[in-house]
Amino acid sequence: MSISFLFLCLLGLGAFSFLFGRRRIRGLTAMTGVKQHSRDVYHGSFVVICAVLLPLIILLAWSGLSPLLIDAMLEDFLRRQSPDLSIGEMGVLIAKVKAYFVGSLPEAFADELIRNGADYFAALVDYSTTARSFVVLLLSLCGAALGLRLLAPRFTARPAVERVFEIVMIVASAIAILTTIGIVLSLIFETLRFFDTVPVMEFLFGLSWSPQIAIREDQVGGSGSFGAIPLFAGTMMITFIAMLVAVPIGLMSAVYLSEYANPKLRGIAKPGIEILAGIPTVVYGFFAALMVAPFLRDSGAEIGLTLSSESALAAGLVMGIMIIPFISSLSDDVINAVPQTLRDGAAALGATQSETICQVVLPAALPGIVSAILLAMSRAIGETMIVVMAAGVAANLTANPFESVTTVTVQIVMLLVGDQEFDSAKTLAAFALGLVLFFITLLLNVLALYVVNRFKEQYD
Amino acid sequence: MTDYSDPDFRAARLKKRYQAEKRFRAYGMAAIITAGLILVFLLGSIIYSSLPAFSHHQVRLDINISEDYVVADAPEEGNYLGLVRAALRDHFPQVTGRRDKRALYKILSIGASDAVEDRVKNDPRLIGTQISLYVPLSDDIDLMLKGLIDRNLPESDRIVSDRDLAFVDKLAEENRIERKFAFALFTNGDSREPEMAGIKGALAGSLWTLLVTLIVSFPLGVLAAIYLEEVAPKNRFTALIEVNINNLAAVPSIVYGLLGLAVFINFFHLPRSAPLVGGLVLALMTLPRIIIPTRAAFAAIPPSIREAALGVGASRTQVIMHHVLPLAMPGILTGTIIGLAQAAGETAPLLMIGMMAFIVDVPTEVTAKATVLPAQIYMWANNPERAFVARTSAGIVVLLTLLLVVNAAAIYFRRRFEKRW
Amino acid sequence: MKMSESQKVKIKARNVTVHYGEARALHGIDLDLNANEVTALIGPSGCGKSTFLRCINRMNDVIDGCRVGGTVSIDEQNIYSDAVDVVELRARVGMVFQKPNPFPKSIYDNVAYGPRIHGMAPSRSELDHIVETSLKRAGLWDEVKDRLSASGTSLSGGQQQRLCIARAIAVNPDIVLMDEPCSALDPIATAVIEELMEELRRDYTIVIVTHSMQQAARISQRTAYFHLGDLVEHGQTQAIFTNPENQQTEAYISGKIG
Known part of the structure; x- marks a missing residue:
């Protein structure tokens, strides 16, 4: 299941959870006759949170981290097939394998290694997507079930929902800071690596700029x-x-x-x-x-x-x-x-x-x-x-x-x-x-x- | 000595002061007129140069859909190019030489066969019959027919040779050439041939990208704004966030592209050229542009409303959900629409993450390779072929029209629902 | 207070009407204002007294959609005739506003602004002289003489208002209009300015709009009572306050309406 479809599924499950939660608490209250602590909406929202929050986090984390893992595994696989590739050559090879996988590398340019790699890569991607869908949907259903079980007229749904709401709001506000940190860190990190090869003074005060020469020879940074x-x-x-x-x-x-x-x-x-x-x-x-x-x-x-x-x-x-x-x-x-x-x-x-x-x-x-x-x-x-x-x-x-x-x-x-x-x-x-x-x-x-x-x- | 009590001195001075007043007014008027002329010239020149792209000359060919080229069992495997060429040859029986034939084929667009293919695939019963069908001419012939290439120039100075001219003139004499609306502009993906290049793929890419942007930035922006304006204690942490957000709104967009490249692509290995990554980058860029107007919308609601709600025993969440949020909604939506419109016109950060790929197919997934409308315009603008100038302008006209509609919607929202306190 | 027949009429308003768009703010005011007197314009809010004041230096010209009818003459010259230039008129009729509005410039530049634009002082020393005398007459000189280059906005409210008075009299006007000059000030600052007005009366014709009955009684020689755009009663201040002819006037000054 693709990420957008899975996302839609979660939305749908969330909507259903809300309806079920609200129906259940109404039923429970009518049955027991106890006065509810929180209003119906909060009970419904509580079930939604149970059903959606954790699976959503897992979906995002999985989608963010699995390419990282899959690429590492692919590199490991290729390294075992041909152990004496340089880092640069390995990069090119991985790019070729992926290109072959999506079909943008013509059949004629693919050798045995690339085909094997692509097969392995395809299997990994397939496995990861299936497992992701399974885990996310299962967790969502379990969460909904658990949430529904917890509901009771005296259950304090409102404080619970409000607490989660506040945490989500704080996280949302922190994104602004994270973005700034992300910008600064990613720029500084790469810049420091750049200054390993080119002196700071030359960069800031040099009068000549011709970066093209640097990639022609294999001498990185040596001549540009x-x-x-x-x-x-x-x-x-x-x-x-x-x-x-x-x-x-x-x-x-x-x-x-x-x-x-x-x-x-x-x-x-x-x-x-x-x-x-x-x-x-x-x-x-x-x-x-x-x-x-x-x-x-x-x-x-x-x-x-x-x-x-x-x-x-x-x-x-x-x-x-x-x-x-x-x-x-x-x-x-x-x-x-x-x-x-x-x-x-x-x-x-x-x-x-x-x-x-x-x-x-x-x-x-x-x-x-x-x-x-x-x-x-x-x-x-x-x-x-x-x-x-x-x-x-x-x-x-x-x-x-x-x-x-x-x-x-x-x-x-x-x-x-x-x-x-x-x-x-x-x-x-x-x-x-x-x-x-x-x-x-x-x-x-x-x-x-x-x-x-x-x-x-x-x-x- | 001049003196203030001297009436002549005063009159002269007054005259000078009024002249200065007049001059100053004239500068102001000149500034406005200049700005107005620039706007008119900018829009006018782009619209004018886009006009040729909205129509294309087509030629009516009598095509004999013979079984030599297409078999009824497998219409998708037919040789439609051969079909069209054969039809063209039939009109020019005198053309026999290999080179002449090739020149003849060249007056048709590469896309000519697509028209036949679509028609036959839709109705396989046509196989074995003869149909009369309009197919597009090549871009150079089209430009010449539109008068954008002067046919009176000496042959060496124009792209269209005398031989091509003769072909076209003959077809024109037979009333076979007609100028038609260029649907291809809206129904095709990108192409190397200007007459076949369309914006459908880029539009779809823009939609996917903006969808991701909206899903990410709208909830996050509104939640952050609620927290900062309504909930958070005023302390150093929230002050820091505030300064941060204001600065983020002024960071050049290309820096967001660098962030996306370093974090999403190089660190997380998310796919290049994908609407997912483009949407995330634009979402980070749009976030402060949603938070700032949203906070302003909250701040514009008088405290008396909140106090009244609290006074009847509503919880803070209820105050926000029942009173503040609904009242601020017009402002929030307007801010979001304007923020998204800006994101929709953004190009630079998307170039960084490779969203300028040559995409023929319409993307159907947020992880598929895609491009967006502004990037498509950028790519077309880099194309040396002359017909692409009109194509590019047409792309711009479509983009501007969309943005105009969206912004007009935002203004309508504001006018319609805004409350004044 | 004695009323001498020889007193010269400085400002003569005849049938003055003012419209703001469709709304009529003044309905035909006839009023004579004497030279070297303080005339107080009183009346409830929205009665048109400020509007009338602004007719005297044509400040109503600034407002979009405002039309003035009738004539206002200063020294027998109708200021609404084409022969009168509004810029010159305002150099002759100074104005002090409700809220102190010093320019965000130095104290010196605030006072020197008028003389500079009108070219009154060809040399620096003459300008210095004008600034000094104006500040002295406004009773502010001793407080600010050591910090003339400080910003005008750094002064206290009462000082700011006196600075605005100094600024107005620096162009040597015949008439000074004051639009509730003390309404934003505390009682002590108000007392200083009221004293100042008594001083200034010797050289200028002063017209003041005020909300305070006591202030009108304290400082003015004549009082005009406005109500809903009409001039209800006009006469010597003492007479108006002790024995008003009109019932409305009496109700207002005794605090029953307003």
Whole structure:
């Protein structure tokens, strides 16, 4: 039984348990005439918990851990068949066995060993899935039976259910922490392995980035160069261009919409800007690569400028467009949070509206606006699809926005997309870049929060 | 010396101040107009370039379904390509040379035989009869007929050769060519041939992935929000969780992809390219985006409601289940829909875990290899063939339409059910 | 209190009506306000007294959907005529609001803001002079002279309100409008500001909206009683409080309604 079908079965069993539990407690109460401690719903829910909770945990654990175990057993099996394979060769072999198993490896490429391995693998998978279904369903039925037996009018179902409910809630909240820990640990772990082969200083301050050479020879990390400065510079340049576009347009439209515009214009312009925010980044990437970049290149050629068709300018401009709604909606919020009394105060002194805005409203909203810009920068730095589609791949240390540059996110994608071994310096480098990205964006977010909290005026 | 009491000085100064006011207003208006033009240009150019993909030129062939190619006992083993080619040859008896014949075949799409195959499989009695059937032309011919390839260019500068032109013109003269709605775009999986490539597989992949995302992130998000807002004591642990959630919402999506790659694929050995893993990654990404609006929905409910319920003797769970949760539901659903819509448009983290495989079949399982609509768009955008530009734009139009519908639903929900206190 | 015939009429309102959208907030107010006097506008909430106050410096212009009819003349010039510029008008008619609203700038910049935008002080020393005299007249100078660069919002509520008064008089207006200036203040801060008003009366025409009968009686020379958008009674404060002509007025000041 597949995992989704098993999941559906559990849901069905849960629903039945609820109905049975409720019927049983009603029957029991009617029979004995004792006053119930908890209401019917709690008795029903108690049976559901008995029937579903443990099997669900086992289902998840089994599905998560069995591939691990099966792969280990497969490797063991293959190792016994041909003991003198290197670790790398073994990895390739396992990949081939699996490919043969799912049918994506043509018959002609399969040898005896692969066929045997695939058979063994198939048997293991089959065994594991059958056993999983059996164990999960059996446990669920037993749990339901046990729960039903426990029911009695004076049974304290409500505290029991509420206790489980609370534990589940705590676990759900802890997922957020687990995710952060997972991100940090997985990034740091792989990054440390990367620094075994490439020195930290070379990575952070090296001026040349060409990871491709590393995989050609067997000398892992020996010859590829992993100096990330060109990537940082490229990221900065594209982010800078994006901010040049987004900050004036976003800020000015927020100011105009909240201070000047009549409700009708607001009613049209605000949803319009929100539409910009809802467009997926892959669409912006397509727009940048196939519409903006050729347009810029052609119009550059008209006036005698040479623009790369993957110029930083095109990617930056479109990224700026993507950021506009972000800046404008955040600025809108902080501008609206400036109390009307301040505007009245300035107006009563005879300030014109623009004087009021520039000299009173915007300074009062400044912490919020700065924080919005920092958050927008963090967004731009972490943005991937636009640059993957519109910026370059070659690391190019230049200050010319007409040339092609590459960014941290582009390199992460380039290093990881496609099939590759997991242990090469090349793939590990992606995690090192990811760690840098994570920390820079984290820093910007924390800074943004700090600016708001530190400099914000309290209006009551 | 200038003086404030001098009326001329004051008038001049006032004039300058009003000019500054006008300028400032103009900047604001310019910003809005720029943003508006960008939106119009972006959507307009994509819609415009997608238009060719929604139709395709087809040619009506009189096909003799002879038993030489298909036998009634096993229609699935028939040589439908041969069938179609034979039919085409019948129209051009003068074409005899091997190379000429091959050129002739090339004006048809690879998918031409599929149309015949479907028809015959549905109705095996057709075997031995002659049918008249529209089959798709190749993408280059189609582009030329749509006017996207200029046929007046010298032969060396265009993909369609003079010989092909002659074939097509003859068919056109016989009124056999017609422009039809490109159902293939919606009913096919991916293909190397632009005219055969469709979004069905990617749509199914997106659905599976989002299903996993919804099942994981909605209950977890709502439970976490209830705990943090309604139940948890305000202590360091919950403060830590709060800061954490706010930071997670701002982590770049590609980092979630790295997490998925390291944890789900390399550690747990879950299958690559599977909606299960993609859905889990998106679920982790969506979780804070559900928790934050859900908490806001809870916080917007006045405490008096809770106190009233507690006052009549409800337990804390009952207060939550009977009062807080139902009242917050519109806000929760809106937040969830918007979070899922964002997840539906997400590409980068899914590239990390291999959800950009070339998938022809429609995935039927959460562990099957699959791709999602945005990743499909990305792959098509990388395709050098010209007809794929229109295909890509069409994919985008479909994606944007879906997102628009979903977001409109969210807005409707909010307007319809939101309570103001 | 003596009423001299020679007293000059500063503000003359004739048939002033105000609509907020469809709703009518003021129904034809006729009222003369004298120079160098404090006039108190009293009445129950929503009676239109604040609305009338805001007509005098055209602050109602800011509100969407608000229409003002009739004429308000200052020194015989209708301020609603096209010849009057609203920015210049507001430099002549200062306003102090219900809640102290110092700008989130330094104390110095708060006071200097008006003179700066109107170009009143071409040099720094003149600006310093204006700031100092304004703060002195508002009775705040001694408290803040050592920390002029501190934020205006760091002051206490009473100090903030005096800062707002200093800010209003820094542009040297003829008239100062006060919209319940003491309602957010404690009694001690209120007493300081009431004293200040008595001082300021010598140079300015003061119009104050207040909810406090005692305050109106203490500080004003004339009182106008508004009710539901109508001016019910107007006259010398003493007369109004001791011997009101109108029953409604009597009921209100004796605490029966309001």
